[in-house]
Amino acid sequence: MSKAPATRQSIIDAVLRIIGEDGVAGVTNRRIAKEAKVSLGSVTYHFTTQHEMLRESLLYFVAEETRRFTELADQCETDGMDIDRASATFGQVAGCTQTDSRYIAPFELYVQAGRDERLRTAAAQCFAAYDQLAARILTGLGVPDAERLAGTAVALVFGLQLRSLATGAPAEELVDALLLLARGAQHA
Template identity: 35%
Template sequence: MGTSGRQGPAGAEGRRARRHDPQRRTRILDAALEVLVADGVAGITHRKVAARADVPLGSVTYHFASLADLLAQAFAWYVGQRTAEYEALFTEVATRADLIEILVDLVQAGPSRHRGAVLGFELHLAALRDPALRALTHEWTRASRAVLARLTGPETAARLDALLEGMIMHALLSTEREPREETRAAIAQTLGPAAVGPGA
């Protein structure tokens, strides 16, 4: 009994330490995004997310009321991250040429760098079937166009945003990468001779 008495508090302390995991919810959301990249909305399960996050299955169901709740919060987490990343891409843009090169890089990025685009398309596809997710697609479109509009004006930003989505989808699906010069020419034509800079 003396031995078990010594082990009891230690075991309880170990259990308390495991329960104290303030980053667990964030890890679950990040894991959900990784599963969405790998398997899509159709392939996501609580069990896959738990395994990817390295947490007990019960932790996923504790933090998220349902799989739909997990999806919605994971996509919201993605939109927040993606918006910040997208804004950061353009912080050093000073000229029209700078902007074009950044947009060409965005389209020409390899599959590993298109993780965000894959998640974006998964979100749009899911939103076609789930109206509750459409607020997130609207938020992302508004945010991405607002970033471009600060450099080009709202009308040009809307055209560029639509062009970029189509070109990135084509790049993801194509077996051959489009020549960089062709990508640059399409972006330059859509941008037109517009000045680039705050309030353009």
Template identity: 50%
Template sequence: MNTREAILHAALKVVGEQGVGGLTNRRIATAAGVSLGTLTYHFPSQTALLREAMLLFVEEETTKLTGFVDAYREQGLSVEQAASVVEQVIAQLPFGTDELGAHELYLQAARDPELQDAAARCFAAYDELALVILKTLGVPSPERLTGPVVALIAGLQLRRLATGDDGVGVAQSLMMLVRGAS
């Protein structure tokens, strides 16, 4: 991992632990193990840092989830099997500061128009991944379902984070959504 990525991961960690309001250059530099000068050299503003952290998070997340899709694509999963796989993936997702940091960044984007483009790019990546999965499953008119599928999973993840719930029920919810739209 290069210095820039270390700073971005540190920013996600700090945001996850302290919230966006607790984000300071000193905390980020300490968490990344770099000097303040190095931090400001790479990121002249916190908005730029937050935008890049959000994009790095979604790039890594999409790569990981695409690996799952590719692994199961050739098996020809049924809707039930795919929903079960999604539930298993969600149950295995990290339940910590990195995930909290990503949700904090989405909330911050609602307050800061300069971050909204990065948030839109993140959701576009999730939408694309959902579209690939739905097409692989042979769901009719998958374009209609990408937004609702992503929203359902994001909402259930937020609920999991807020309540400590283990994510059970995702498969059932996805199957109801997909079957109801068919």
């Protein structure tokens, strides 16, 4: 990897850490440079505006989440799905409810996308990947109309993840709630 892409990635990683620690308001070029261990000039060379930096950070997060959730969705199709497998998959998703700053940053970026329509396309891409995974799990469980219910399942995941982050409640509550939803939808 050449130095420029590595520097750019270090900046993006630093932006995500800072957002997770102190929100979007904590993102300053000086702090990014210090956190990424790069020169201040490198920050402004790679990103001419804060919007560009936020958008690229969100896009990076989206690409990583999309890759991760697409892999999980593909496993759901190839490995088959039963309630135990669904529980394990939900557990992998719920595992992202730690209070580590990198798990908080996406929520901050999604809120920022609500304020800045230029970030909404990137946020929509990430939610499409979440919806795809949810639809595959629900379909594998035999839930009728899984595509239509996927967005609701994703909204439940996000709401419970946010609750877990805010209260420190364990991720098991999220898994239990999702399994309850899936079981109920199977019999609807």
